[in-house]
Amino acid sequence: MSPHVIAGAEIGPEVVHRVVGAVVAAAHGPRGAPLLETVHETVYAETQRLADEPPGPRTASDQAFIAQLKRALPRAGEHELERRVREIVAHYADEISGRFDRRVYAVATRMLPGALGRLLGGGAVEERLLLEGELEALRSAVAHGTVALVPTHVSNLDSLIMGWAIFRLGLPPFAYAAGLNLFENPLLSFFMNHLGAYTVDRKKHDPLYLATLKEYATTLLARGQHGLWFPGGTRSRSGDVEKGLKLGLLGTLPAALARSLEAGRSTGMYVVPCTLTYPLVLEASSLVADFLRREGGPHYVELDDEFARPRRWAAFFEGLRALDLRVHVRFGAPMDIVGNPVDASGRSLDPRGRPIDVRGYLSVRGHLTPDAARDAEYTREVAERVAHAYHQGTVALPTSVLAWAVFERARRDRPQADLFRLLRGIGPQTAFERAALCHDVERLIARLKVLASEGAVQLAPELVAGSAAAVIERGLKTFATYHVTPVLEPAGHRIAVGDPNLLYYYRNRLSGLPLEEATA
Amino acid sequence: MSTRVTVLGAGNWGTTLAALAGSNGHPTCVWTRSAEQAAELNGQRTNRAARLSLTVPDAVRATTDLDGALAGAELVIVALPSQAFREVMARASRSLEPEQLLVHGTKGLELGTHARMSEIVRAETAVRQLGVVAGPNLAGEIAAGLPAATVAASPFPRVVETVKGVLSSSRLRVFAARDVLGVELCGALKNVVAIAAGMADEMHIGENAKALLVTRGMLELTRLAFALGAEPETMSGLAGIGDLMVTCASPRSRNHRVGAALARGQPLDVALAELGMVAEGVWASRSARALAGRHGVELPLFEHIDRVLHEGLRPREALDALMQLEPGRDVPRLKSPKAWALPGRRPTA
Secondary structure: OOOOOOOHHHHHHHHHHHHHHHHHHHHHOOOOOOHHHHHHHHHHHHHHHHHOOOOOHHHHHHHHHHHHHHHHHHHOOHHHHHHHHHHHHHHHHHHHOOOOOHHHHHHHHHHHHHHHHHHOOOOOHHHOEEEEEOHHHHHHHHHHEEEEEEEOOOOOHHHHHHHHHHHHOOOOOOEEEEEHHHHOOHHHHHHHHHHOEEEEOOOOOOHHHHHHHHHHHHHHHHOOOOEEOOOOOOOOOOOOOOOOOOOOOHHHHHHHHHHHHHOOOOOEEEEEEEEEEOOOOOOHHHHHHHHHHHHHOOOOOOOOOHHHOHHHHHHHHHHHHHOOOOEEEEEOOOEOOOOOEEOOOOOEEOOOOOEEOHHHHHEEOOEEOOOHHHHHHHHHHHHHHHHHHHHHHOEEOHHHHHHHHHHHHHHHHOOOOOHHHHHHHOOOOOEEEHHHHHHHHHHHHHHHHHHHHOOOOEEOHHHHHOOHHHHHHHHHHHHHHOOOOOOEEEEOOEEEEOOHHHHHHHHHHHOOOOOHHHHO | OOOOEEEEOOOHHHHHHHHHHHHOOOOEEEEOOOHHHHHHHHHOOOOHHHOOOOOOOOOEEEEOOHHHHHOOOOEEEEOOOHHHHHHHHHHHHHHOOOOOEEEEOOOOOOOOOOOOHHHHHHHHOOOOEEEEEEOOOOHHHHHOOOOEEEEEEOOOHHHHHHHHHHHOOOOEEEEEEOOHHHHHHHHHHHHHHHHHHHHHHHHOOOHHHHHHHHHHHHHHHHHHHHHOOOOHHHHHOHHHHHHHHHHHHOOOOHHHHHHHHHHOOOOHHHHHHHHOOOOOHHHHHHHHHHHHHHHOOOOHHHHHHHHHHHOOOOHHHHHHHHHOOOOOOOOOOOOOOOOOOOOOOOOOO
């Protein structure tokens, strides 16, 4: 298959045409916002946003764009307003659109494995990044239709890892919806742009931006372009596996399928969840600090995280190499736009395995019929199933199991404390008998084995084969490698908590699983 | 425009719904397991087993062929007892298609799994455009043409609109709602409160005491439903307080009759045998207790009724125990758990 991502220039005019058409039609309808109101909303939202943006060339050009809009509005008639709406939408479409370049893709995919391999501690990337799960089903979904690959979001490394995974599996390139912040680094930006990434600015909330972004994603999918995005929106702050997913881009799937069917394409539209599990997380300290700050107090402070600090990168990869640690990239089973499983030939199946025609979900009396409320409900359902698949694909590791056991011990000592009081109360003096923890870890592993046999979670090889004592040892070694303060430290026959916030962060990877009883 | 309707179940509610759809001119098919019942509906146009005095309109046709009944239906209405629901859905799944709309009128939870009926439909079939019909709807009154209202709840506007078109008439108003979870929980759990009301009536403990039981029951129901994700506003609607009023006030309601029989000292199996129909509250109390335990919600009234039903506690003892509980706030505030609330110590409503 030739590597090709549909570039912004190819679909830009269609996107602008469709968005402007819909906005103008709505303005003339009984319930739609008048054009002037729509443009005002953009000007207002953008003015608010830009007031908080740090100075830079992008901010300056956005400010100039809004300023000339403001000047033009008082004199604008209906035609002029329509022209302005077109101008705004074209401006957004241009910002969103990717600039895929075949040559850059070819060079980058040749370089990526080597570069990633060196980063990950030398040697083959395959040894560090384990591609697991429904790989054949993913390949078959790609062959039979258009795939939306939706991974959990743990670290900024996820983008690189997913890029490598797609290449390694021999899949065609995916259009990747990436946060605008990733484009601020000139080198990353160059590759992102040319590898088929398009930008998502989470700070823009005005209806024209959201409509343009959605239309861009819909048009790509409808034309058969595979897509990749993180429905969690941002990296998980608390370390939890995401539960509440953002519905925006997932919500483009029903319309994209309908458009593709209308155009006479008989291919399917599939969602493939993917769970990333890291034994250590590069940005864990900043992420959990941010989470606690947000939940504990009213003020949100912008991150300056480890991702921006090369020395932390080096320490992180050094840790992975020294301990022979592995990142698990686990693909879930493909599902259709309402969450049904699909078979090897891409057909949707009902819960009893009978092939069904997915077209029916979008039809009334046999005809494809648009219905935004219906599609929104399908999207909620599919998001729920994706979140469920994330949990099923999560790999329980020595770090998360040990963190869980220690955290529960700490909770038991302070049963009345809420999370913040509990974390404040844990200090260097907080230590637990290794023997007692060994007992807890043993019970946890037994419980996790039952859950794994039910398909609720995956187990790392260390948990399947090793003793509880070995799991604790492995966890301690891993925790001692990378973080400035070790999460946990051996102290004679006891184990002491070094960093309570990180303890909470790593423990959270297993939250959502019914494990409380095992450590009661 | 007429809608092709299929009703699964020819009990008194299923037959009533089919008759409503038929009298509005919609071609309606009723599926029943019983060949005699189907023959009676098609021949004499009556349904004596459902204890209804109505004549079914000509637009209604009965069959025992499940696949045939479902083929081509635009709206499927399921009115089956909760404990038979999964089995029939599993059989129906081979004939249900993605385009079809489905609502159910079953007020119960599945024993053991505590699943709601819409969850069973999702788990067993390809249908996604789902809803529920519930409210203060004594089938006998509606069949007799007395004025009434019901709620059609679904997040799919087309489901609500289609149900309105099929069931609405000058005698029956159909209100719209989105909260399927809330409507289903109200429908299932109010039956437990109705059993308490039946006991109170039979024990002659006075109107004050009955109001006390019903109100505390409603608050407990709201607390549990909220913890499970329902919208508390649903409880003040027709499917909530409306249904609770009719079930608790009417000695004709099945669950009320079971409560009264227990208060007379009848064992549960005898009371159910005499009733001859399903009383959903008998099983819903089990589910309520299990769900409350899972979500850390306290339900003293539900717990005591459940103990009367299944653990041999006498109604009088249950009443005495409830009267001795330390009264807390009348209407406690409902609070959503924080994102960081630790399981096992989740703040309860």
